[in-house]
Structure formats: C-alpha cells, structure tokens
Amino acid sequence: MTIQQSYKITPIANLLGRSGSSHLLLGLLTVAPTGTLAISDLTGSIALDLQHAKPHVGKDAAWFCPGMIVLIDGVYEEDHNATTSGLGQTGGIGGTIGGKFIGFSIGGPPCERRNVTVGVSDGVKSENGDVTAGAGFGWVDFLGVGSERATGSKLRRTEQRLLGPDGAHTGTAKMVVCGEVNLDSPSTLEALHKMLRSYATDDADRMPMTVVLMGNFVTHAVMAGGNSGSGGSIEYKEYFNALASVLTEYPALLRRTTLVLVPGDKDPWASAFSAGASAVVPKKGVPDIFTSRVKRAFAEANREAGVKKSGVEGEAVFATNPARISLFGPAHEIVLFRDDISSRLRRTAIRFATLSHDLEQGEPVEADATMMSGGLGTDSSTRENTMDVDTPTPAPAAFPSAESADFETLMARKLVRTVLDQSHLSPFPLSTRPVHWDYASALQLYPLPTTLVLADAEAPAFAVTYEGCHVMNPGRLVREGRGNQIGWLEYDVVSKRGVVKEDML
Template sequence: MAAASRHPSSTNFNPIPSSSPAFGTPVHPIIPAVAALAPPPLRPTILPILLPPQTLRPLAFRTFTKKHNLNFTTSALSALATFIGRHCGSGWREEGLAEKVLEEVAKTWKKSGGPVIVDGTGDMLKAILRTLEGCMSGGRIMQGKSAVSRQGSFAFGSGEESQELDEGRPRLKENSSFGLSSLQVEDVEEDDEQSRDPRSWLRVISAFEQPRLVYNVGKKHFERSTTKPTLFPPPSHKTLLFRDRYNLIHQRLLRNEAFQTPSFDQQSSNTLTRSDSMTVQQSYKITPIANLLGRSGSSHLLLGLLTVAPTGTLAISDLTGSIALDLQHAKPHVGEDAAWFCPGMIVLIDGVYEEDYNSTTSGLGQTGGIGGTIGGKFIGFSIGGPPCERRNVTVGVSDGVKSENGDVTAGAGFGWVDFLGVGSERATGSKLRRTEQRLLGPGGAHTGNARMIVCGEVNLDSPGTLEALHKMLRSYATDDADRMPMTVVLMGNFVTHAVMAGGNSGSGGSIEYKEYFNALASVLTEYPALLRRTTFVLVPGDKDPWASAFSAGASTVIPKKGVPDIFTSRVKRAFAEANREAGVKKGGVEGEAVFATNPARMSLFGPAHEIVLFRDDITSRLRRTAIRFATPSHDPEQGEPVDADATMMSGGLGTDSSTREDTMDVDTPAPAPAASPSADFETLMARKLVRTVLDQSHLSPFPLSTRPVHWDYASALQLYPLPTTLVLADAEAPAFAVTYEGCHVMNPGRLVRDGRGNQIGWLEYDVVSKRGVIKEDML
C-alpha cells in the first residue's frame, strides 16, 4: 500500500500528503462534491423527434420496394416513422440510422414469410419492432455487443451461444435475423420423426378457410379482404364478385407479352401482317367500351363479360359500360371445337363499332351513356378467351433454371403472396422442394408412397360401387407398407338420388343416407393396414346434404360444405380403431378421413404442390349455355368453305395454333381400333373443357342464375395462380388426363363405367412426376 501511495496513478494522485507517511497510511483523495454527485456514464441518449410519415416515404420506398420488392401500407409507414423518430432522433437522416432500421425490418419480414404487403395493423410488424427495440442503443442496432431492453438482453454476433432471456422470452440463435424466433419461424430442414412422413406435409384446405385475396388495381398487388365473410352479404358484394374477376384477368393480360408495346416500335396495331411468309405480330391494345363513343367504323379489341341484356340481346360489359353484340359473322379464333363461350365468361372480341345514327336512343339505352349501355352495336369477327398464365410466371419462379446452390431462381411475379395460407413461394418454396426431393425423390425412403388415388361418382347406394371399392382397395392394400398410396380421394355424388329431398317421410331420408356411409365403413374396416397409412379425402356433390334437401339434386350454391358429421361417425370410428390396434405413437402420423368442402384444395409441401378438387357436371352446363356460331358459308364459284377471319389472334396471342395445341398433352388408355373415332371425340372434348376452364381461371364461369355462388367466398373458385393439378370430377364427361400450360387436369369419370359391362376405372396420380394415369379393371 505504501508503494501505491508513493507512486500514485495519474487518476488517483492528490497533492495533499498522507496523514502518516511513516506507517504507510493510504492516501484518501478528496473528491469534489460535484464529482461525487455525478452519475456514472450512461449510453448515448437520443432526443425523440416527431418524424412525419411523408418525410420517410422516399427512403422507405427505396429500401422496401426497390431493394426488397415489398410494398407498405400507410399504417405501416406511420408505425415505422414513429419508431424511427423515437429511437433514432435527429440523426435518422445524417447518420443513416433510419436506413439501417428499415433494412433490418425488411429482411426480417421476408425471412418470416410475410406477404408482399407490409401491413402495420397486424401483429407481425409490431412484433418485429418490439424485438428490434431491445436491440438498439444510441439509435443504432447493436450486433457486436449486448443491448439492454426493457424485458431482457440479447447477444448478437459474439461467437458464443446466445444468452437465455427472461422467463417467457424466446432464445435467439447465432446469426439469426431479429425477430425470427419470436415469430416462431422454423427451418423446415430441421425435421423430426413426424415430418419424415410425407403425409405430415399434406394439408386439406377448406374453401371457407382459404385466404380471401383481392387484387388492388391501384397498388398492383394482392391484399386480404378486410370485410368479415358472411352467407348473407350486402348487394354490393355481388358487383364486387365480377369486378374482381375482371381485374384479375385484365392484369394477367397486361403481363402478357402480346399486350406490351415494344420500346423499339412506336406503332401499335391489333392485327397480324404477313411479309415474306413470316408472321409479324404487333402488340394488342384493349379498348374500354366507353371509349367507343364517336369512333364509329373503327376496329377495336374489347375485353369484357358476356351477358344477356334484359331485352334478350347478347352484350359485353366491362367496368366502363356495356354494348350490344352482333356475332353472326364471328368465329372462334382457336377453332370451332377448341373452347366454349357462354354468358358469364370474360372474353376478348375483335371487331368494328357501328354507331346508330337513325335514332337518338337505341333499344338498349341512351346513346353515349357512359357507365351504362352504349348506343349502337359492336360487330365481332373473332372471339376468344383470355390466354392463361403459367404458374411459374405468376409466382415468379424460373421454370427449370436453378442457381449455383441448387435453388430455383425467382423473378418478377407474386412470389411473396401466400395464396393458400401455407407460406409463399419465395419464403418457403425452395426449402420445401428440397424436403420433397429428399423424401419422395429417387433413393428416398417413401418413393413408393408418392401416389394419390382418385375415384369419381362413388354412389354408395349402388351395390356395384361397394364391390368396385373392394376391388380397387384390394389392389393397393396387398402391397408392401412402403408401397401404399399416400392419399385416396373419393368424390361424390355419394347417392344416385337426393334422398334428403324426398324418400320417406320424417327423418327417413337422413337415416337412409347414414346407412350408406355405414356400408362404406364396413368396406374400409377390411383394410386396416391401408387405413393406418393413408389419408382418405371425401368431396361431396350436389346430391349430398344438406344443400340437396331443398335443391332436389339440382345445382346448389358453391362453395359447398362437407358431409355433416352426423352421417360420418362410423367411418371416423373405423380409422380410430385401425390406428388404436396398430399402436400409433403419440405425435405420429395417423390415417384419417377428411370430409372436405367442394371445392377443396390439397397442399403438399407447402406452395410446392397445389391440388384442386372440384366435383361438378360442368360439361353439360357448358353445352346448354354455349353460344352457337354460324357454320362456314360456301363460295359458289370456288366450291370450298370460306375460312373464319383470323386477323385477331392465332393460337392464343402470339403463338401458332398448332404449337399451342401441342402444349396440351393427353394421357388416356390405348383405345381399340374400332373405338378410335369415339376416342378421338372424347379427346377433343377433354381438351375443349380444359382450355375453357383454365383460360377463365375460374371453376364456375357462369351467371349466378345458372350456377349460384356464395359472394363472399367466390375467391375460393379462382384458379390463379394455376394449380399444379386440377381434379375436375365430371360424371358426364369421359375420363382423361390432360396437361395444359403446365397444369395437369384429370377427370376420373365414374367408378363404375356405364354401358361398359363390369368395367371400373379410377385415376392414379404420381406426386413426383405430377402426372396421372387412368386405371381400369373388371369386377
């Protein structure tokens, strides 16, 4: 201590000597009163400021939109401005503090699987800002040091394991982005025993639970509907139903290359010109109906909804007005038997506007009335459906192009939109595809399970149907456990007649219907091994309860709920008994029966595989309501039929008709030589049905009077983006498997083939190759 007193440090030196130097009494420095009262050094303080959201908007736009392809709402901008003004102060611009905060929020939002729209009203942005608040010191994000928050402390980038937080707080992993753990975002690569079963990645999505997304024309993105859905909505929702359909197809057309004006060509035309036997296509331009006024005799291309006016005249309507159509000279641009055109569909019509100069008012309304019916008529020469857009183009995934690490590259599109509520393509698509390849790919442990069986028109009140189910299930139950199918889909109608609408008096109809499902349960109990390792999905038809109780089997309103639980208790008990006897471990994947809605969607490995299940006799409805075109007239001098006018589009906008026809691959059983004409006709009908439905991107492109629809749940009928696979169960159409624009469309037909003796048939779908094969057998 004496040495310490003789050689004091510069900080402890005091000119006053010790009271007893001989005994080495330590020096006690005299501390001034001001120094004694001074508090210990604190972190740099930030003086909060009031930062207007408009001032922050340019910086937020550069960070979110330009750099990370994200959009933000006004509420999100206000929340960010308030947060930055409170924690960054006046240095938000000069020191670049706001840019770093916005950068971290954008990265965390994308890694958390958030939608493309950053919304400030939800809990997700609030959770990110709450977590980020505890990691800031002096307006800066502390990554190399521990930052104190109001609830605990975080350690980032220290090279050591992350520290445990207060009780109830999550544990952050090293090099993890802020807020990932608190938002419960897990890496799908770290799977457990349960996730190694492919069926654990299978999810059946109800039409009433699917996210209700609406395309915002002004912001050019999808956003969730803020209104609460109801079965009795206000009348304005009926108008929004068709408005949303039009906006969706209109933005899809504008993304098509045929509707984009080349920068090197200043001229635009809506016709095709031929020069030196080579077709030169110019860009097309859609004319709003209201802009036809005063342009009589000019050619235009219209996009609108085919409707029937109160006078019985066929008309076309868009968001600006309506005009009567004259289609006596019109021809389909893809051929007579390529597609159906019915009222309720959105079509493209190329023709000439002819104004009525003989009277001041037309028979349909005022001449020149904007927003109503336009006077005169539109003489159409070519009519066609809007060309559909491939799924990889919609979600922004380059098909077949992979980066250096093996991930599928992503481009423009709606990749950050979560259409099904299972995660967006850009957030989880590449990881889940690797999981699918590991489980179901070559060398995977569950390669043999990558099959889905689809049966249509399973009439349980027919003895032949139960015998056919025995035959079909027996062919798969005898296989090895690793060869059993992943899913078996049984699609209605489950009765031949709507027993709930007639039958016996009182409750006889319901008792009779329940007995049919008890018979199905008796059939399933004979295959317990199949029940333990397979997921059964049952989709009702128009003759199933409860809607058939008042429709008598006619077209009911869609989406339609599944078969009520009161009729399915015996079937569910059969699965419970099979799982109990096998002793399935807790947390394991058990076999189950899912009574889905109509339509329903199946998601396998998140957004990597989307399967739409829909039961409807759509072919007969299309034939009844389709527009009939005039047959080709004959030239008396040449003796040959005159071809249709093909000046509008050839083969679907910019592609030759033969090339577009080759894009539709058909997979049908090899027909007998004597049956080849019938088989060719069935193939043409299959292609016609598939093209009509997919070009409309809608499961029910009809007026509400023809096919009723729940207005608030109409978004569940949209086919945008195109699903990976569409099961369109139509009992009145032949069985087929067709691929069109990358979407595989299948129709299982009837389980018991009518008019073919004891023949039965179903579909076997390969999940890996995404192709279906028609299977046939004899009872």
C-alpha cells in the first residue's frame, strides 16, 4: 500500500455506555452459545448483527469463517431492557457485553510483507525513494537457522555465488512439486514415470534439486476399521514399495535429488481414528515401517555411484505436515502444507442477509461472506486494483484485474488472500480443525514465507503472488475429468517463481 492510513480500534469493553456511537472492532469471530455470531477480544465479547453488513471492497475476495480475526466497522446498540447493571448482561468486562454491535462493513487484518516483519529492504522503493525498512523482528530466529540481521546478508551473498546472478544456474535450482499422489492408482504410477523421465537426463545440471510428493498417498483412508477399501498396513507398505520400483529406474536422478514426501489426512497414523476426516494438525510424517524400501532405493543409487564421485548424495525425507524448507538460512523459506482448505472454507463461511443489486440484470442477488480484506474506510474505486496486485513493483505472476480474471483465477486469489491475511494455515475453531497445541507454532505464517505450497486437491492449480509471498497449488497429479492429462509445479529457486506444468500420459 502506498497510502499510509491509520484507524482507531475500540476495545469491546469500552463500548459500555456509548450506545449509538460508531466504532471499529478487531477481534475473533466466534459462534456464541446461543447460536448467534459474536466478536471477542481480550476485554470481552459482544453479539453481532450483520443483516446490514456488505462486502467492503470488491466481491469474492476472501472467506470469513468463525475462528478468524476480523475488522468490523459499525454502531453499538445498548440493550435497555437488561435488568442487570450497566456493566453488561453477564458480567461486563471480561464477559459478554450487553446489547449488540450492528456491523456495516467487514474485512480482514492487513497483510504484512516479509521484509517489513524482519526489518530489511527487499529493494522496493517508497514514494520518496527510500528503500530502508523498520526495525521489525530482524534479530529473532524464527526457524532455528539464524536470524535475518545476524546471517541474512552473508547467506544471500552465498546464494548468489552458488546459484549465480540472474538465474545463471537455474537448471540445478529447481523444485518439482506434485500433489495428490495416490500410489494405489496405476495411472498415478504411470504419471510419475512420465514426470520423472522428463527430468532424468544425462546432464546433471538440468536435474531438479528437490522433488516434493504430497499426499494423500492412498485414495481411501487406511487402517480405518478395515472397511475403507484400501486395506491395512500391509497393503499400504506395498504402495510405497511400488513407488520405490518407479524410483529405481532413474538412479542418476536419485543420486542428486532430495525426495520430500508430505502426508495427508488419509495417511497413517491419523487415518486410524479419523477415517480420512479432518485430523489434528500438525501431523507427523509417514512412519518408518512403511518407508524402508524407498530409503533403500536412494542408498543403493548412492552406493553405486560413490560419494566421492558424485559429490552430492540424494536422500528421501518423510516430512511432517506442514513442513518447512530453509534455503540459505533465513534468506529463503518454503512452507509445504497439504490440506483441502478451500472446501472447508466454503462449508464454514458465514453468509450475509444483505442483498446486492446487479446493475445489468436488475435482480437482487444474495451476497455471501466473501468480503474484501484490507483497511476499512477506503474508497472501493481506488482500493480494488491496489489489493489485487503485488505492489508497488509488478510481478510476472501477480493478481490480474477482476475484469480479466477467469473463475479459476478468482478462486486462487480468494484462497490466497484468506490464508495470508490471517497469517495462519488453519484459521478455524477447534471443533472444525483440531490443533496439536505442543506444535501449533508450525501453523503460523508470521513472518510470511518466501513461498507457500498450499496443496489443495479441491482447488485448481495456480501460482500467484500476494504481498511478496509466492503461493502455489499443484492440484492433482492426475487431472480428473481432463482425459489423460497430468500436472505438477516447477519452482525456480533463483527467481522465486513457479509455473504449472501439464502433459499427457
């Protein structure tokens, strides 16, 4: 944003005795015990009346679900029929405030760019030509790989020396990402053959440094009572043995590539009690009892070549979900997350009773809870295009304008903005998506990563940039309903941009 604006946020407890006045609230959108919507902050909670609410800027810009942090602009209306004291119906400060808050506009918190958080410059100039950034959290080591202020500049120079300036060695600095790799499907194994064959060349400099395979690795949940159709642990191990058989046909690729496998909800051990439904996150990786054959394939390929001859040793990493890849310390952070988050957002998103009129058709159309995130009180004609692109410098994969975007692009923009504005991979209540609190910090997106791989099998494949964070979705490896088409992502580490690759079986 090039226009600096500020707004005054009112704590909910300060609404007492100020009936009829306008306020801006920032809090957690929740469902009260009475079944109505409410907003809560550290000082209290108040019921919401959203019958007059409307999308703030643009339409279909983001989802709003209970469990998310929201900004609501409206008017407080005191309940004069309450028989309790003026502190509220159920205790006042720290509890539920009497009355209701009538919301007129709603939006998400503004997204903060990574360079602002860590307090460094990413080369983006402001209006006065200044490229410096504030203090931020530059001395905080978020990943245990060193802080930005301590090692960031040195590791960036190392990155340029090894990878080359302007993408001189982009052949070795590529990542391949595949989503929904169902190993129990013969077409998936054939698609893996097709994809790996395109990268297994005699030129070692053209091989990708990392291949990421993201679950679910089976079509139906395994070990879910024996009636899931995918058998039990023995069958599941056979599926990974089939993957090992595919990998052994490309020994040159195994010697120079790191294979990363990220599980889904249908993989063990979570599927043993969830039957493929939403299980607790974060998740552990696939247990070692199923992965011995895959690891053996890499060990044999490295032994045949010899460590001294190759200089680089490939390996298989069965990562957690989500997982983080750090390249050159804090200089480059990649987050991998496998979850059908778009379908969950559609199921739980609130809808407003406000009717918006279509100027062309002249008929009322019900407006859902997909409000535009960003600062409240800005004119929509000047803010819509500003939020749609990665400002102020153009990016090759930036958001296009709403007029020229197709349905799949609009869906990608909506999903990306919802997740990044919340700065969390699971902005849902515990009843919708349980969280393992000992490892809940792994779900945070603050500061924003350099790249986010959001593998969602229910959403179209895309690669877009929002507020400096490049977000990609590989979709399904085997495209259903598109004949024999397969698809994956190819990510360039040097340019920090990815493209969707498609081929035919």
